[in-house]
Ligand SMILES: Nc1ncnc2c1ncn2[C@@H]1O[C@H](COP(=O)(O)OP(=O)(O)OP(=O)(O)O)[C@@H](O)[C@H]1O
């Protein structure tokens with residue numbers, strides 16, 4: 001087997017806390033391998049010069065959410081011609097393997113590049129946690145913590161001025177992982193997620209029930225993508241306002257809103273994400289040394305594993321069953337699973 005000398009790393013799609021820790025994990029195993037990075041995702045391969053990582057003090061950067069490598073959404077990998085340009089550029093620099101840190105779209109591109117002649121390895125990095133083959137994605141735990149921090153504060157103002165209804169809209173793309181975990185950990189009363197149906201009438205009657213029995217307040221967590229009349233477009237915000245309006249009409253009470261938005265994606269990583277990222281970065285290098293490509297590094301049963309990229313991109317990740325069961329038992333979800 002030909003010894004691997006040069007690896008390039010990119011971050012692609014939405015950023016997530018923990019990028020620097022992935023790099024830190026890679027460098028500590030650097031031995032006989034040169035590691036380069038490109039700023040700006042797939043576009044960066046075409047438009048920028050590689051950065052050699054040995055020159056950078058990663059120890060300090062490890063704890064920061066201000067990433068050494070910037071990310072982007074780019075058009076190039078979506079066409080065969082674009083991918084051919086990316087492969088040509090990487091080969092001209094003598095790169096043996098490309099490591100792609102990103103979400104499902106980025107990993108799809110990595111799968112296609114591998115098929116077309118550029119060996120790639122994927123690392124699941126997205127706050128949404130919506131990637132098949134891994135229990136957690138890098139950035140997810142930090143994003144859930146952001147939601148929970150807000151809910152803790154909300155409980156206090158809600159307690160101080162009782163009798164009110166609060167609605168918090170959270171990120172998560174087309175999945176409800178952040179909303180479900182955030183709502184449970186943050187003690188919300190109701191959670192609205194894209195995987196389950198939600199009739200405003202049912203939500204309204206549950207709100208009335210809670211206000212009557214507890215006599216204090218109601219906190220609702222709503223996923224950003226729960227549109228019924230059209231498809232969700234990444235970055236869309238405001239569906240909670242629409243649902244809130246319907247609830248107001250049904251109950252005759254005001255719904256008070258907070259749309260969390262990008263605040264959930266920025267900031268320093270929590271230790272859980274730093275440690276996950278460090279291990280995935282280190283494992284990726286180890287795997288490349290063992291001649292692996294065409295895989296994603298996943299996290300299952302407390303350890304890193306390799307999952308074929310083809311499997312990752314052709315399957316949908318289910319919600320955590322235990323969390324879903326608890327939310328249903330507590331009547332935080334009023335609806336049925338969407339098939
Ligand atoms: N079907 C596809 N084929 C080829 N390349 C793709 C495809 N989908 C996405 N990509 C590439 O991956 C990049 C990132 O994809 P996308 O914007 O969907 O984010 P992501 O990686 O899914 O992360 P996140 O959902 O967390 O933002 C795109 O800008 C594009 O370059």
Ligand SMILES: O=P(O)(O)OC[C@H]1O[C@](O)(CO)[C@@H](O)[C@@H]1O
Pocket residue numbers: 013014015103126127128171172173224234235236265
């Ligand atoms: O930064 P953009 O392109 O507006 O995308 C926002 C989307 O990206 C994500 O943060 C995932 O990276 C989603 O949670 C969110 O809907």
